[in-house]
Amino acid sequence: MRLLVLGGTEFAGRAVVEAALGRGWEVTVFHRGRHEPPAGVRSLHGDRTAPDGLTALAEHTGEWDAVVDTWSAAPRAVRDTARLLRDRAGRYVYVSSCSVYTWAPPAGYTEDAPLVEGAAADAEHTDYPRDKLGGELAAVEAFGTERSVLVRAGLLLGPHENVGRLPWWLGRIARGGPVLAPGPRDLPLEYVDVRDLAQWILGAVEQELSGPYNLMSPQGHTTMGELLDACVATVGGTAELRWTEPQVILDAGVEPWTQLPVWVPPGSDMHDALHSADVSRAVATGLRCRPVTETVVDTWRWLQDIGGTAPLRPDRTAKGLDPEVEAKVLAGAGGVPGTTS
Structure with a gap:
């Protein structure tokens, strides 16, 4: 070809x-x-x-x-x-x-x-x-x-990410200490590893497909808890996830998706739009999604290979939460390690 x-x-x-x-x-x-x-x-x-x-x-x-x-x-x-x-x-x-x-x-x-x-x-x-x-x-x-x-x-993750979502979480967890983890732990996520997206595209060419396809993992392919647990297990160190109720985060003025990348509160229009699409058409034509741990491990390995800092596209907004804001939210929320809030 x-x-x-x-x-x-x-x-x-x-x-x-x-x-x-x-x-x-x-x-x-x-x-x-x-x-x-x-x-x-x-x-x-x-x-x-x-x-x-x-x-x-x-x-x-x-x-x-x-x-x-x-x-x-x-x-x-x-x-x-x-x-x-x-x-x-x-x-x-x-x-x-x-x-x-x-x-x-x-x-x-x-x-x-x-x-x-x-x-x-x-x-x-x-x-x-x-x-x-x-x-x-x-x-x-x-x-x-x-x-x-x-x-x-939808949400694209994986090695060479130049938007700053998963690299930010990995970098934050690498710094260690209490980490504001936006609940609930079992919040379902939809995303696609960029390499799985690529394989589907090549398969679409081979099959001579046409038309539109929602291209992300099936609903609930992973959860917020599984994603952040994979980050902690991959990076190691002293990070301690402090799971915090969504309303506490929103009341503090923290912006979902940008300041806490990937996360949007359950039951919101944003969650329906970003993490609840029907992808049955893509799955029926060959979409296969690797485990979240593989995406996290490979992204971390790539970050280490390039010195730990991901290059960011100039036409995308900065991602991540200011450490002082995070500390204030944690101090006021009393987020509890290991809970399922």
Whole structure:
């Protein structure tokens, strides 16, 4: 198989490249040259935001069985690239987001849930949900519904994460001491290891799938307790999880998802939207999700290999809780180690 990855040097794109190389595919990456791609690929350089940014891709004579695109800014970059490639590639896989659904989708929402309004394939940058939906529209406009795959990913974790969620938890636990652990311990989580996302994408190309897919683990694949317990077991040290009632955390003004990454309170619109999607369509077409411990261990190993600090994307907000805020919440809450609050 011949694969073109637009990007391919960071997180999701890199995972796709590595998985394809592992299958013996011939891989070309088109990127800006800011990061080194995995060894074994053909590199083309260009900036999709520049006036002549697609020149290297336009002048290259190659054809591909599939294109994988992870773009998340102005949709017209997807439009321009997809139009250029529609006669040179068999299938266009666009890594979108579950954020394209009208907020807030109810628990158990499928790919048929209503989508945000105001998105367009030729739009300039607006906001993340409309940009992602605009990218979907651009892919379908160029490749049609039968040759486009829309990967509506949820929470992505795993090695090379450049958003700062799991790396923050690992770093916080490595510092040791009492750790504000947002309850309840048995809060169900949905996410997907980026490597499992990559394997599903390659399988979708092989199966010649098309259309939208919610792409994250089945509901309850793990829990908040299992995730943080895995972090403690992996890192070791003196960290002590102090499980704290959700309302105590919210009353203290702590922001779910950003200040306490991954976590959102049970029963909220946010939890329904981020951790309660119906993923039966992806599972039926080959999605397999590894245990949370494997994701945590491999992410920690990668962090150690690069010196302990994860590189963060400049277009994403900072994640994590200020130590002084954490200490104040713990002092007022009396969070108890090992409880199931």
